[in-house]
Amino acid sequence: MKPIYMDYSATTPIKPEVLQVMEEALREVYGNPSSVYELGQTSKRRVEEAREQLASLLGAKSREVFFTSSGTEADNWAVHIAKKTKPGKHMITCTIEHHAILHTMEAAEKEGYEVTYLPVDKYGFIDLEELESAIREDTILISIMYVNNEIGTIMPVEEIGAIAKKHGVLFHTDGVQALGNVPLDMSKSNIDMMSMSAHKIYGPKGVGALYIRQGTRVVPLLQGGAQERRMRAGTENVPGIMAFGEAARLSKLHLKEHVERLTKLRERLKKGLMQIPESFFNGHPEKRHPGNVNICFKYIEGESMLLLLDAIGVSASSGSACTSGSLDPSHVLMGIGLPHEIAHGSLRLTLGDFTTEEDVDYVIEHLPEIINRLREMSPLTPRE
Amino acid sequence: MKPIYMDYSATTPIKPEVLQVMEEALREVYGNPSSVYELGQTSKRRVEEAREQLASLLGAKSREVFFTSSGTEADNWAVHIAKKTKPGKHMITCTIEHHAILHTMEAAEKEGYEVTYLPVDKYGFIDLEELESAIREDTILISIMYVNNEIGTIMPVEEIGAIAKKHGVLFHTDGVQALGNVPLDMSKSNIDMMSMSAHKIYGPKGVGALYIRQGTRVVPLLQGGAQERRMRAGTENVPGIMAFGEAARLSKLHLKEHVERLTKLRERLKKGLMQIPESFFNGHPEKRHPGNVNICFKYIEGESMLLLLDAIGVSASSGSACTSGSLDPSHVLMGIGLPHEIAHGSLRLTLGDFTTEEDVDYVIEHLPEIINRLREMSPLTPRE
Amino acid sequence: MYSKKVMDHFMNPRNVGEIENADGVGEVGNIRCGDIMRISIRVHDDVIDDIKFKTFGCGSAVASSSIATEMIKGKTIEEALKLTNKDVLDELGGLPTIKVHCSVLAEQALKAAVLDYANKHGKHYKELEGFSPDEDHPHDEHELEA
Amino acid sequence: MYSKKVMDHFMNPRNVGEIENADGVGEVGNIRCGDIMRISIRVHDDVIDDIKFKTFGCGSAVASSSIATEMIKGKTIEEALKLTNKDVLDELGGLPTIKVHCSVLAEQALKAAVLDYANKHGKHYKELEGFSPDEDHPHDEHELEA
Numbered sequence A, B: 001m002k003p004i005y006m007d008y009s010a011t012t013p014i015k016p017e018v019l020q021v022m023e024e025a026l027r028e029v030y031g032n033p034s035s036v037y038e039l040g041q042t043s044k045r046r047v048e049e050a051r052e053q054l055a056s057l058l059g060a061k062s063r064e065v066f067f068t069s070s071g072t073e074a075d076n077w078a079v080h081i082a083k084k085t086k087p088g089k090h091m092i093t094c095t096i097e098h099h100a101i102l103h104t105m106e107a108a109e110k111e112g113y114e115v116t117y118l119p120v121d122k123y124g125f126i127d128l129e130e131l132e133s134a135i136r137e138d139t140i141l142i143s144i145m146y147v148n149n150e151i152g153t154i155m156p157v158e159e160i161g162a163i164a165k166k167h168g169v170l171f172h173t174d175g176v177q178a179l180g181n182v183p184l185d186m187s188k189s190n191i192d193m194m195s196m197s198a199h200k201i202y203g204p205k206g207v208g209a210l211y212i213r214q215g216t217r218v219v220p221l222l223q224g225g226a227q228e229r230r231m232r233a234g235t236e237n238v239p240g241i242m243a244f245g246e247a248a249r250l251s252k253l254h255l256k257e258h259v260e261r262l263t264k265l266r267e268r269l270k271k272g273l274m275q276i277p278e279s280f281f282n283g284h285p286e287k288r289h290p291g292n293v294n295i296c297f298k299y300i301e302g303e304s305m306l307l308l309l310d311a312i313g314v315s316a317s318s319g320s321a322c323t324s325g326s327l328d329p330s331h332v333l334m335g336i337g338l339p340h341e342i343a344h345g346s347l348r349l350t351l352g353d354f355t356t357e358e359d360v361d362y363v364i365e366h367l368p369e370i371i372n373r374l375r376e377m378s379p380l381t382p383r384e
Numbered sequence C, D: 001m002y003s004k005k006v007m008d009h010f011m012n013p014r015n016v017g018e019i020e021n022a023d024g025v026g027e028v029g030n031i032r033c034g035d036i037m038r039i040s041i042r043v044h045d046d047v048i049d050d051i052k053f054k055t056f057g058c059g060s061a062v063a064s065s066s067i068a069t070e071m072i073k074g075k076t077i078e079e080a081l082k083l084t085n086k087d088v089l090d091e092l093g094g095l096p097t098i099k100v101h102c103s104v105l106a107e108q109a110l111k112a113a114v115l116d117y118a119n120k121h122g123k124h125y126k127e128l129e130g131f132s133p134d135e136d137h138p139h140d141e142h143e144l145e146a
């Protein structure tokens, strides 16, 4: 049984080129970048090269890229920056953000901030007029994700950014799922801050970054040493950062081809699976992550589906990787208005650069048996 | 010219066994631990194994170990936990803490907390009576480091913890330099929380941990997914954590021998270098990190020394790795009462498991020339 | 995540289905939480001589229903009412903390089926006093003391 | 961290020492910040025909002093007073931002030496009006706009 990995939005395997950079770094580039001697200065140069590689993928300046330990830290930091540098007590986000934003917002509410959670339509889009009228005198931040991690919807971030700009409000976007899957050019963008994570673009876990537009006031979330121009303390994860740089370089090199190839595979998978009766496709048909297929199958529950898929070698997810350990139905699927009994039966298959047409066909061939089996076991399935 | 690394307190090279674990993990253990399928559950098991390995080095329970991205994050988190779970606005620390504590305390002061920075004596010890009388009704945290990163002084943390306990105050210690260099048994300790970092014990950069005694209330610093029992969000750095586990395992295995061997080398180096006229040994002669030698040479400045040492292949530090990029004299050396002109001439040589007697002798042989050369160039050197 | 035993019962569930003209049927759980179990029983001379289940839910919900029906089949009603979620857990070799409520659901589905049988057949079991299959059961708590 | 040129001047500093019975001596910097430079000059017919330095400080402080003395040696006082820290920086091929003040120190040490010469020899240079070698010079700022 060949293992078929279809959970690229949860995390990606590391590409061989990236692995090589990382392994060499782990062996040799061990100096502390803050050190005066050559070994340390070499580490520092490598970190700066990686920063340039990531900046180049973003169409940004190197000085606008700050490395963190994860997308989560970048999200937390962005909210922290708004809280500490802007006067005002109101923030705007939407109901289908990643928990790294939602729970950070909830923590801010406990501190006395007011947060508007904009609803989304069935595709996962916020209403731009509603956004604009939610802006108040004391609004300090708008944070709307770029690409939703569950249903793959690509948000109109430039329009959102334009509204934010018009009202002089800071605009952050969680770009963790966008990086490497959507062409980016920060030099022409309305985005003030964007979160990223290496392990979603064939890089290692434990490295992320926050893009911060030049001219934005910055304060650190993690206090300590003078790393990252005094804005993010902690000895740099040099091998991880170098690997992130290499992953960014590869991503830039292959972006167009990557998107085209995945889009084709995605459409093939979607077509195949939508043959299954009483299935509902989630998210927008076109404005979506190139590798994301999210479908709900009525009368059955997600985890059971995942276990049976795993038994035939297919790694998949039901809701986000983070929520699938829990019992609650995904807040994203609830957010786009699905009733509980449908939301529970969701399957997310996310394709990536190692996915083949055969993998897709294998799933198309075997998923119907699994669905049937679970439906036969379900007390919700109507009797013939 | 053989490179001689003598900056183990800044960061360590990775041990081959650790590297092997990490490389295998980077290739194969790429599943997201939050995922239901086997690949994800394997990652989860590996993370739990690493937690047990670290817990075992600590003499702690697995559930008391929480992984972070660094020692810095652990320090920031510990202060955050005190702020969010204890009523009161006063904290106690000391003047020679790492910046990860000092700057976090300063940020808390801006938020309205009051912080007592206890002075230290010439060895770097706080006065225990002074500590006790600094405790107030509203004291929520005492944070005193275990082993100082610059002068190597081992603080009487158990006595400090006993005082904290007596007054019902939370006690955190920055154990980044203690881990692997001091025998630990948290099961018999008065420490409530302790920060650690993998890259100081021959593990990778970008992984740390916070020990939190069972029964302590915990709140997350980084908000988001349900990782680390909901207390530290962000996809786990699985390979980094596994490598940290392996490094902890090795450390436990060799601790006694490691300490004995380093102590011998340290004493040899100290004896050799103290032959140089107008040199001052910093820190306590016995109660110190087994591999730490810190000496000030009058009339000269640290960075110049480092550059000349680097030119003959020796990697060393002047003050901490973090401060040596800056111009200010080390706050630790100032804290133990050295005047500026002496504090500026400090050299920290920290030895580790790859240091040999020949390395030590090489430095003993060549440092005098460097000191002489700089003293000849210095306007402060008294003329004969 | 799951023990071998749990996976065996999930992959090869025993007693799946629905008994035609069952003597008692109980359904518990709710769709919000994503677990619904329906157990139907046939009772003969106070012995549960057939039992079947249908479950909408996660792996441990399925496994809990499967093993519970296996444990009950052939038992007297008295014996069956002694079954606790703890017994189900033990028999399964444990469940992850956040899945423990699945074993509770299995216990309750069985009780609900017996209650239905009792109501329909004018029987009374003191073990069922105060039992209400519609009660909501709290899920895992999210606060933490390390 | 440092360019080749800086490292060359640090490793092989030119004009190290002190001129006996110098015509002018200037010392700037302060021990708190960890840089002290002392420059001594010999002046002949308004030409600085010898110059030496002693420096307590980091690599760039030494390199700045070394290159400044090299640039000045043989120049007239008028020419010497035109030397700015920018010239020192350019000649060194740049310094890390946090080290730029070292080049300022070199400029000032020279000016202080010339001032001493002027005072001792009853000369007046309008370029030195308002110059005070004891002024403190701000170090790098720690706030950041990305």
Ligand SMILES: Cc1ncc(COP(=O)(O)O)c(C=O)c1O
Residues within 6 Å of the ligand: A233, A234, A235, A236, B009, B010, B069, B070, B071, B072, B073, B075, B098, B100, B145, B147, B148, B149, B174, B176, B177, B196, B197, B198, B199, B208
């Ligand atoms: C005593 C002490 N605390 C905290 C830290 C910070 O650790 P990290 O670099 O892993 O953030 C260090 C090392 O830099 C240290 O020596």
Ligand SMILES: Cc1ncc(COP(=O)(O)O)c(C=O)c1O
Residues within 6 Å of the ligand: A009, A010, A069, A070, A071, A072, A073, A075, A098, A100, A145, A147, A148, A149, A174, A176, A177, A196, A197, A198, A199, A208, B233, B234, B235, B236
């Ligand atoms: C949209 C989104 N934001 C944030 C994150 C968090 O990233 P990380 O796991 O690197 O902390 C993820 C992935 O888990 C994500 O998909």
